[in-house]
Amino acid sequence: SSELTQDPAVSVALGQTVRITCQGDSLRSYYASWYQQKPGQAPVLVIYGKNNRPSGIPDRFSGSSSGNTASLTITGAQAEDEADYYCNSRDTQGVFGGGTKLTVL
Amino acid sequence: QVQLQQWGAGLLKPSETLSLTCAVYGGSFSGYYWSWIRQPPGKGLEWIGEINHSGSTNYNPSLKSRVTISVDTSKNQFSLKLSSVTAADTAVYYCARGTITMVRGVKNYYYYYMDVWGKGTTVTVSS
Numbered sequence: 001s002s003e004l005t006q007d008p009a010v011s012v013a014l015g016q017t018v019r020i021t022c023q024g025d026s027l028r029s030y031y032a033s034w035y036q037q038k039p040g041q042a043p044v045l046v047i048y049g050k051n052n053r054p055s056g057i058p059d060r061f062s063g064s065s066s067g068n069t070a071s072l073t074i075t076g077a078q079a080e081d082e083a084d085y086y087c088n089s090r091d092t093q094g095v096f097g098g099g100t101k102l103t104v105l
Numbered sequence: 106q107v108q109l110q111q112w113g114a115g116l117l118k119p120s121e122t123l124s125l126t127c128a129v130y131g132g133s134f135s136g137y138y139w140s141w142i143r144q145p146p147g148k149g150l151e152w153i154g155e156i157n158h159s160g161s162t163n164y165n166p167s168l169k170s171r172v173t174i175s176v177d178t179s180k181n182q183f184s185l186k187l188s189s190v191t192a193a194d195t196a197v198y199y200c201a202r203g204t205i206t207m208v209r210g211v212k213n214y215y216y217y218y219m220d221v222w223g224k225g226t227t228v229t230v231s232s
Contacts, residue, residue, distance in 0.1 A: 033218035035150075042199055042225050043142075043150065048218035050208075086150050090217050093163045094140065094152035094203070 002026060004087055004097035011103040012077045020072045020100045022087030030089045032070035034063060037084045037099075046085075047072055077104050107132035109223040111200045113185075117230045123187040127200030127223055128180070134158050138203035139183040140219060141174060143196040151196075155203055156183055190230045197225040 004024040012018035022032050031050055035043035045054050047063035060075045070089075074081055082104045087097040113125030127139070141153040154164040156174045164172050173186045187194060201219040208214045 029213075030215045030217050033216075035219075037150075042222040043219075044222075045218055045220045048220070049206075049216040050214075052216075054220060084149075088150075088152075088217070088219070090152075090205075093165055094155065094217070096142075096150040096152055099149040 002091055002093060002095040004032075004089060004095055006085075006087060006097035006100045008098065009101045009103070011105055012074070013105050014079060015076055017073065017075045018077055018102065020074075020085050020087075020102065022070045022072075022089075022097045023068055024089060024095070024097075025068055026089040026091045026095065027065060027068050027070050029091070031065055032063070032087045032089050034061075034070075034072045035086045035088065036081075037086065043086065074102075077102075079104050107202065107221045109200050109202065109221055111198075111223040111226050113198075113226055113228070115227055115229060117190050117228065119191050119230060119232055120189055121230075123190050123194065123198075123228055123230075124184065125198055125200070125226055125228075126182055126184045128182045129202070130181070132202075132221075134178055134181045138163075138205060139174075139176065140201045140203045141185045142199045142201060142219075143194075144199070144225075145193075145196040153185065153187075153198075192230050195228065195230050197227050199223055199225045 034047040037043040111127040135158040138155040140155040200223040202221040206216040
């Protein structure tokens with residue numbers, strides 16, 4: 001199956017830690033990649049592979065994976081982290097999770 | 106630094122063909138999967154399909170009958186055509202550069218990610 005499941009919404013208090021999860025069978029063979037999208041902007045890659053951050057992504061963003069579940073963790077969430085987050089994987093074709101709206105309180 | 110610049114018609118009538126092109130500047134064209142993704146208003150991202158430099162394609166099964174992705178390596182460009190559009194095809198369309206890497210181990214694992222994106226093109230289908 002090429003489906004990825006995310007919680008629609010998550011909230012976190014400013015400065016606290018939040019985990020966003022993504023479930024799907026393809027994650028047993030492919031590491032998830034994670035994208036941050038703010039209103040009116042293109043998605044930005046924040047985590048890929050086992051736990052890799054592209055240049056310019058703060059180290060408060062980290063990734064992990066176990067079985068069919070991938071997680072994006074933000075340690076010490078900042079106001080600017082409020083955004084939609086999408087996981088992405090593939091088997092014979094690419095697929096995105098439905099997205100998680102992160103609110104920073 | 107690699108940049109993707111995309112363009113195409115922004116307003117279509119039902120039954121017309123959507124046509125978008127994405128140009129790759131500042132980097133190699135080979136070794137990557139050049140992808141199209143769309144996002145309907147207020148909704149999530151949908152993977153449309155991809156092509157590599159040799160022209161091998163993969164498409165979303167839900168769109169496969171209407172989608173064609175092609176490549177022009179002489180211009181470092183790739184294109185999307187979506188036929189017989191309806192209002193449901195109204196979306197922001199993005200092009201992106203995809204990478205697939207295998208990590209060998211006891212169990213082989215793969216990295217798959219899209220690290221460079223175009224700015225997006227808003228396509229509206231309306232009569």
